[in-house]
Amino acid sequence: MRAIATLIALILGASLAFASDARIDYGPIKAAPKAKAAAKSKAKAAAKRTAKPEPAKAEKKAAAKDQKAKAQPEKTQPDKAEAAKAAPAKPEPAKPDPKAKTAKGKPDPVTTGAVAAAAKPGGIAETYAALSHTARAALQSDLSWSGDYGGPLDGVFSDRLADAVKAYQKRHKSKITGVLSAQEREALSAAVRPRQEDVGWLLVEDPVTGARVGVPTKLATVTARAPSGTRWSSEQGQLQIETFRIDTGAELDALFEQHKKETARRKIRFSAMRDDYFVVSGMQGLKKFHTRIYARNGDVRGLSILYDQAMEGTVDPMIVAMASAFQPYARFTVASVAGEAQRKVEYGTAIAASADGHFIAARAIVDRCQVIAIAGLGNAERLFEDKDAGLALLRVYGARDLKPIGIAQTGAPPSGADVTLVGVADPQSQGGRNVVSAVAARLGGGANALVLHGAPAQGFSGAAAVDAKGRFLGVVVQRPAVVAGPAQPPQTALIPAERVRHALAANNVAAATAHAGLDAVKNAARRVICVRK
CATH class of the missing domain: 3.40.1000.10 (Mog1/PsbP, alpha/beta/alpha sandwich)
Known part of the structure; x- marks a missing residue:
């Protein structure tokens, strides 16, 4: 019986090793092509993959880490099988059960911090399924910055993501589970965040x-x-x-x-x-x-x-x-526009317009919301909307001592001027964080408003635009492109500061008149959250 049990454990160990033999593919994986000539296709693919044997430094490093990570299960699982196989050899059990021996060859469930990774088939996948899409995408992003993950940042669980986690754990001499504990996740984020912010x-x-x-x-x-x-x-x-x-x-x-x-x-x-x-x-x-x-x-x-x-x-x-x-066929927009499906939860930027809780936001972001909230302050009420301009005025009651943006009389900026946009990117765009950031843009002429060349990050609808001297120029919104022919992406437009001032005056909100300055604009920017039914 002992010989039979040994043979069963060896077979199971080999099967697990083959099952964990991972691919070295880099990037999104497409479904297998239709059957043509399998042998010919494989030979052709192999020839192409070896056409240039010397990879660039970054890819070579990523590939090496990927291979090491994916090789790990082949080493660890047979070891566990051997340990399980050897355990019954001791004289302690009165009646050794071959089935029990085989069962012991499977990995035990492992708990890392607050997250438990089941060892049964599909257990890790179930653990990741319990995370939000944003949390998975943020993990993928951080692992790509650590050099462990080379797949798409799509928020979808894959063997590549689990292998990347194992590679990270192995490099840091942690227990290899394929799931990061709360402490490990925080350590990873803390390690890559400064690099992301630096650039x-x-x-x-x-x-x-x-x-x-x-x-x-x-x-x-x-x-x-x-x-x-x-x-x-x-x-x-x-x-x-x-x-x-x-x-x-x-x-x-x-x-x-x-x-x-x-x-x-x-x-x-x-x-x-x-x-x-x-x-x-x-x-x-x-x-x-x-x-x-x-x-x-x-x-x-x-x-x-x-x-x-x-x-x-x-x-x-x-x-x-x-x-x-890089996701070549993914389309997301800065904000919802007329005719487009609105998301159940949407994020944008709101700019403090008074010390008492008034905020200017893009109307499309706060349209048809069951709940509107300003991050760090609480729920907000929509007081006014300018449909033509695409602006909305919000109020957080009870808010005090806010630092509103200064809206001085600057005149319309010239077409072609370089501007800086200040806003709060969507959580998915910044790894789940709530950080105010600034990006460069350039103005172009438009029929009803100045058009921004190059769409900013998702979440920047409602962002403030300032010139080189830090003066407030207006608010970023999106409008449908009105052109003949096929449908075009919406245009990112700038609603001038003068229009913003009029909207505030119409609601008896006295706008600050001092020059804003980039730091002051950053202090005035907040994330606005819309929750729809």
């Missing part, structure tokens, strides 16, 4: 392609229209982040072959083909580059990052985070 990390929407992009806004301070997307860059062009879209029905294989070709100025250091996208990186002249291109039903969208070698110490560690944050 001004925000998730923004590309208004041209509809993609979601992670942008270091303190490094890439200039936003401009690119030939087929949007470009975020530093003042002198040392760093350039550009989105693009090619709606030509081009095949991904052909594009991959084209992009991995070397020229006199373009040297490829790493190239890899995945199911629905490919990665190419290397040197272009004296700059380093990283390009990702996705294809879906002939719609090709991509992200290109170009930067000076002098910035590699800063940018290289961010490559994994930027690649994970």
Whole structure:
């Protein structure tokens, strides 16, 4: 019987090891392609993945960590099986039960802090399912910044997320469970938060392609229209982040072959083909580059990052985070607009307009709300709305000694002027936090209002815009684009300070007239939360 039990335990250990053999794929995983010629497809994929064997530093590091993390279950599970197998060999049990021996070969449930991870099949998945979508996305984001996670920041549980957690736990010599305890989660967040804040990390929407992009806004301070997307860059062009879209029905294989070709100025250091996208990186002249291109039903969208070698110490560690944050086919907008479905819970920015609890907000954010709340203060009542401008006036009763924004007479800012937007990004855009941030934007001419080139982060509807001297220029709102032809993304518009002043005066709210200043505007900005039925 002991020999039979030993054989059963060995078979179970091997099965578990094979089941935990993880893929090294980097990025979103697409369903397996339709059966054509399986052997030929596998051979072709293998050839492509080994076309350029020398990965860039960031990807090589991430891949190595991913492999180590995914190898962990293969080592630990057989060890547990051996331990369970050896335990009954002691003379203590009077009647050894082979079934009991086999059962002991399974991992025991592990509790880490406040979170219990069940060891039964699907147990970890059930634990993650109990977390909110925002919490899962925030965890993915933080793990991408720690270099442990290379998948999409979509808030969806996957084996890759669990493996990333295990890699993090192994590196910090913690018990490897695949689920972070409350203490481990806080330690991870505390470790990556300063790095994110140093570069001004925000998730923004590309208004041209509809993609979601992670942008270091303190490094890439200039936003401009690119030939087929949007470009975020530093003042002198040392760093350039550009989105693009090619709606030509081009095949991904052909594009991959084209992009991995070397020229006199373009040297490829790493190239890899995945199911629905490919990665190419290397040197272009004296700059380093990283390009990702996705294809879906002939719609090709991509992200290109170009930067000076002098910035590699800063940018290289961010490559994994930027690649994970990029979602080419995700469309989210700064605020709901007419005709669009409104979210059950929506976040925006409100600006304090008086010391006694009056706030200016974007009307679309607080439309049809069952509950409106200002973070840190409490529930708010909507007193007034200007439908034409898209503004709303809120009041938090009982609030005292707030620091309102100064609305001085500045006149309309000129088209093409650079401005700074001050707001509170959506919790999902900033890892679940409630932090006021500032991003750069540029004004363009519009029929009824000034248009902002480049949509800011989700949650910035209602944000304040200030000029280079810190003077308040107006409030950010979104309006449907009124143009002939196919439907266009909504425009991000600026409602001038004069219109805001009139709205306050109509409701007997005396606006402060002193120049705001950037720090004062940050103190006046709060998150507004709308809960709908």
